[in-house]
Amino acid sequence: MGLITGLCTFLYHLPQIYKWLLKPYYIVSFFLTVAFLLVRKAPGLCEHLATQREDGNSCDFDWRELEILMFLSAIVMMKNRRAITLEQHIGNLFLFSKVANVILFFRLDIRLGILYFALCIAFVMTCKPPLYMGPEYIKYFSDKTIDEELQRDSRITWIVEFYANWSSDCQSFAPVFADLSLKYNCAGLRFGKVDIGRYGELSQRYGVSTSPLTKQLPSVLLFQAGRETMRRPMVDNKGRAVSWTFNEENMIREFNLNELFQKSKKLSKRVGVKGEEQNPELDESDNEFCSDENPEQPTENKKDK
Template sequence: MGLITGVCAFLYHLPQIYKWLLKPYYITSFFMTIAFLVVRKTPGLCEHLATQREDGNSCDFDWREVEILMFLSAIVMMKNRRAITLEQHIGNLFLFSKVANAILFFRLDIRLGILYLALCVAFVMTCKPPLYVGPEYIKYFSDKTIDEELQKDSRVTWIVEFYANWSSDCQSFAPVYADLSLKYNCAGLRFGKVDVGRYGEVSQRYKVSTSPLSKQLPSLVLFQGGQEIMRRPAVDSKGRAISWTFNEENIIREFDLNERFQKSKKLNKSRALKEEKQQNSHQEEAEPDADTQEQSSESKKDK
């Protein structure tokens, strides 16, 4: 039954997956991932390649190549244990496959290795992974607007993501954060983002390191009245991020989103009641004024 449900879900989302896979980044990455396999298995080409097989068959993998491919599979499986989105799974597969391809090509022929490495460099410089484009209730801050917005209303709780477009972890987290904003955004609980890769002063002001070695990107920070309440991942005394998994369940639990959302809804109701009372009081004040005007007009007529 579970297999049937999975197949049905895959078929239902097939049009979206099809459009996603047709993007240049994924098409190019796919061909670079299978490059060594194509070279080793293509008739007319593989006969001219070197091999360490005892039977001399240069169109099949030798024992060292099989060992490298098996090691690649183990690394991808280990990395994907912490992946939370399909993009992360695919990205890990592409990344480590390219590394394995470079090793295999250098081992086969140094000229092929240099050529493949040059193609990888050109790919990184010219082809960027697609950014998330979808529904969200997120306010984007700049270095001039973030302080003012966070301090505008002390009753509003802000969850702000500090991110950088060049970070693959931030790109993978984007759809998760957007989905949370759709579920929990309200007048008393708001979601924001600021690009610390673009606004370096913001990263220094809020102590979010943009160094890849610190592993602080993305960072989620909870603000109340402009003051930081908590952040994930937490940072130790040496400025290094404590390992933390950015999935929806962890964020809801750590930031207590369900309770905060319920409190924010109550706050919205109380605000609405106050506004209604104020409107009613204004109307009551306006009605006596009208009565007094009518009485004065009548007295003038009598005179």
């Protein structure tokens, strides 16, 4: 049953996977992932490779290589239990496959191991994973605009993600946060993002560490009446982030998004009746976001530079 479910999931996401393979990052990652398999099975090359098989067949895996590949499969399955997006599943597969390939190549021939390791280093330094560029209702803040925007209207609730482009966890969470903004963005409930990897002074101002050891990236903060009322992940007394899974279900439950959205719809109706005299900052486009059905085409995707 698990195999059938996995196959159905793969077929469902096949068009999306096909688009990924057209991007240089995923093309190179794929070939680095299957590099040892290609070398071990390549006609004309595999005959000259070392092997520990009793039959001397150097074009097939020996028992130690099979053991390493089985261990790789177990590690990927364990890591993917906490993966929240298909991109994160594929990323875990690519990452641990490269580690396994390094071990396999060094075990096969130290020269091949050095060559493969050098290719991996060059890949990491020159090729970055593509950023999420899908539809969203998100306001992008800079260090000069975030305080002003949060304090502009005390009736607006802001959900702000503090992220860094170099963080793989932030990249995995990006489509989830974008999807939530499409579903819940309203005149009284807005979504924002700020790149603290770019604006480092904001990390101290809002208490979000950019160190990979603290596991505080991404951090999602809830602002009501211009003040922070909660954040995830929470931070203990030693400044370490409490483990928390950034998926859609947890976001909706912990931040009470359904309740906040219902309150925001009431605010939008009041603004729609009283007009701009009550609150000129909430324009007509904001009021339209609070209908019972979300619009298909997002109209807000601003980035402050």
